[in-house]
Amino acid sequence: MGSPTERLPRLDALDVLDFPLVFSQRQLLPRDKFLQEATSRGVMVDQTGLDLLDQDELIQPMFRARRSLKGVRSAIRSSAPGAWPRYPGWTFAEDEEGLRADAAAGHLRSGHGSRAIPRGSFSQLIGGMQVQVHEALYSAYQLLDIRDAAGLVPLLRSPGRSALGRSRIRAAQERLAKAADRAVLLTAIEARYYPRVTGDLTMPVRNGFETWYAEDRKFRARTLLEWSRWTPDEIREEAERLLHVAWSIDPLRDWIDLVRHVRSSRWKRLRGDARQSVELRIAAEMLLRFHEDLHRVGVAPELPSSHGRSRGPLDDRLRADPSTLDTVLASYGLSPHPAVLLVAEGDTEDVVLPLVMAELGIRRDDAYIKLINARTENRDHSLLVRYASLPRLGPVENGTADFLRPPTRYLIAVDGDQKYRSHAAREAERDARVDELMRDLPSVYRTAVARDDVRSLILVEAWGDGLDFERANFSDAELAGAIMATGCAPAGESLATITVALELQRRSALNGHARNLKAIWHGWPCEPSKPSLALHL
Numbered sequence: 125m126g127s128p129t130e131r132l133p134r135l136d137a138l139d140v141l142d143f144p145l146v147f148s149q150r151q152l153l154p155r156d157k158f159l160q161e162a163t164s165r166g167v168m169v170d171q172t173g174l175d176l177l178d179q180d181e182l183i184q185p186m187f188r189a190r191r192s193l194k195g196v197r198s199a200i201r202s203s204a205p206g207a208w209p210r211y212p213g214w215t216f217a218e219d220e221e222g223l224r225a226d227a228a229a230g231h232l233r234s235g236h237g238s239r240a241i242p243r244g245s246f247s248q249l250i251g252g253m254q255v256q257v258h259e260a261l262y263s264a265y266q267l268l269d270i271r272d273a274a275g276l277v278p279l280l281r282s283p284g285r286s287a288l289g290r291s292r293i294r295a296a297q298e299r300l301a302k303a304a305d306r307a308v309l310l311t312a313i314e315a316r317y318y319p320r321v322t323g324d325l326t327m328p329v330r331n332g333f334e335t336w337y338a339e340d341r342k343f344r345a346r347t348l349l350e351w352s353r354w355t356p357d358e359i360r361e362e363a364e365r366l367l368h369v370a371w372s373i374d375p376l377r378d379w380i381d382l383v384r385h386v387r388s389s390r391w392k393r394l395r396g397d398a399r400q401s402v403e404l405r406i407a408a409e410m411l412l413r414f415h416e417d418l419h420r421v422g423v424a425p426e427l428p429s430s431h432g433r434s435r436g437p438l439d440d441r442l443r444a445d446p447s448t449l450d451t452v453l454a455s456y457g458l459s460p461h462p463a464v465l466l467v468a469e470g471d472t473e474d475v476v477l478p479l480v481m482a483e484l485g486i487r488r489d490d491a492y493i494k495l496i497n498a499r500t501e502n503r504d505h506s507l508l509v510r511y512a513s514l515p516r517l518g519p520v521e522n523g524t525a526d527f528l529r530p531p532t533r534y535l536i537a538v539d540g541d542q543k544y545r546s547h548a549a550r551e552a553e554r555d556a557r558v559d560e561l562m563r564d565l566p567s568v569y570r571t572a573v574a575r576d577d578v579r580s581l582i583l584v585e586a587w588g589d590g591l592d593f594e595r596a597n598f599s600d601a602e603l604a605g606a607i608m609a610t611g612c613a614p615a616g617e618s619l620a621t622i623t624v625a626l627e628l629q630r631r632s633a634l635n636g637h638a639r640n641l642k643a644i645w646h647g648w649p650c651e652p653s654k655p656s657l658a659l660h661l
Contacts, residue, residue: 134353135308137186137234141224144339145315148220148327152186152261162270165403166396169274171243176280178240178260180293182300183273185235185260186307189226219328235260236304265307268366268407269300271373271400306362309352310407316343317410321442322388345417356424359415364437366408371440374401381452384444405442412441450516450529459530462494465512468537469501472593475655477537501538509534509557513581514564525569533581539593540586550584557582594641594654598661600626603641606660612650
């Protein structure tokens, strides 16, 4: 077995305290929280097992902290009888400022390569109180190796170790010394890259986000590389290794294209190997983005690109391309876009159509049919139809192209008594919208067959030639009854007189002289609204 000095990591954990905003994104974990996090990743290790990993220099805390016994005694003496002592150093620091203060006072030291503290020495009886005077503080990045390290705990528990067992432990010590070095490097680059990878930036109240932006602008990749004593090739190789481990254990590896688009708050709700795989990918992505910054300043080669159809070492990166979201969702049969965008003419349709759809058992959710009130039949549909229904197509192969997202059909539902009174007028509007979509498509897709497919996405329908919604769907007697039911008819008006007026309007409309239904009650002291009329119908 090699000597402890041969297995020491190259970086001293105390050195990361010189970096601004260190531990601002992920705080250190005391022993109990470290074990809780391990459990969430499906790794069952108890306190004794963690002690054994520490004693055999497999997973040692990033820092060992201790309290000032003099300060503890002073706090106990000055406290009221029965009260819990309080003083600035009573709790172990886990944030940037507190850790620096503890290090300056000699109460904090690096845990890697140092002698483990026996568990019985963590607490002492002082002034009649049992006080914890030592704490082991772990980095969240040390959990990346807890799965493999925990597998050695049964061997560490055995009283006698065979030559093969000693060889396994020695190999693990060498491997995990490099992992401890990696944890220090990830901590040093965390403030810059962790928020970029996860989309989640957290800052202490005393600093604010402006502090993060100011420090981020000062970041110098070349300087940090020189401090780390890693090479760009080592950084890339370590990232590739983490990605490979993630792929090998991930139960969601066939879903990674979707997982990378999910909010990081949802990643944290994963459990077992799925959670561990995401954490491995987060660390790998941080290293790869560091490598990309090194390439931009000319000290690292460009990362290799995808290997096409064969799986490459970087294909499982956690970086998401927002432009691929529709395509990814479509591959799972999902889409944030409605299947149909139903653009109705006015307020009446806005009230009645949902009721009709419910009566017919048609799904009303916006993911299926989204209803929009155009508020006029003269609405210009150019922008909305191009936004909603312009097809997103993949490359042309054998004369066809796949939809990169499920298409949205655009249905214009209008009265047929004015602009759209004939089938020919409605088809002209439809062709105008199709022409706009075809102009917006790249030239490679502008074929006669493609035009037919695009035309199937656009429909312009009226309730009836020469008729508005009310007259196309209800008789004059039904309309007159609904008008009377609103209670707005003045004295002198009756069901009969209103029915006659409606019949005259209908004949006029059929002869090409459309008149708005509102003319029936024009001048009445109380004028019913068309939506209220529709509800009475």
